[in-house]
Amino acid sequence: MKELSVRTSQREEMIDITHLVRDFAKEAGITDGICHVFVPHTTCGILINENADPDVTRDILDALRVLAPATANYRHVEGNSPAHIKSSLVGCSKTLMLANGRLCLGTWQGIFLCEFDGPRHRKVWLQVVG
Template sequence: MKRLKIKTTRKREILDITEIVEQNLSDISAREGICYLNILHTTAALTTADLDPGTDLDMLDAFEAMMPKLKYRHPHNPAHAPDHILSSILGTALTIPMKDNSLVLGTWQRVIVVELDGPRERDVVLSFVETRG
């Protein structure tokens, strides 16, 4: 298991971590397997996306539009209750097949961190299970 440190720079942003994940898989000798990723936070998420120019901003705008303007009761800081909710909706874990030390992704798919309450340093745990093909 490896712990990847991901630094964000804005309140809300999308970071492509595909290359970082693949670099950390490069020393695994297995031919095929499954890569498990989990972000250890409740105000960030992991998913995959097509990152054509501007798509990241479109996604952030859509996430913002999804959240109703309610009177949130979160005792620590009601202002970031929507960040917790979006993290839960988007999810904090990914399972991606791997072959020959590379993630098996669609043509335009990238692995992304969705920062919802930055800037922060985020921890993503990467683990790998070998499969027999």
């Protein structure tokens, strides 16, 4: 297992970590298998989506703000209930296939750390099995 440290700089943002995951998968030396990406946090998530057009990430964050608005009748008193909800919707992990020593991603796909309660230092745990 490898632990990455990612520093976020905004309250909400999507950080492309594809290159970090790709490098780890390559270093693992596994030809065929899986690579699991996990965040041990309750206010961020891992998402796979388009990484070519930055408007896509902005649209995703905008849509999540509609689903979990900043102000609502939340019971959790810490003020970050929307972040917990967004994290639940996005999920805290993704599993990707490895073939011929490479991550199997579509042409336009990237792996994103989604920050919903930043700025913070985030951990990303990576594990390759094969």
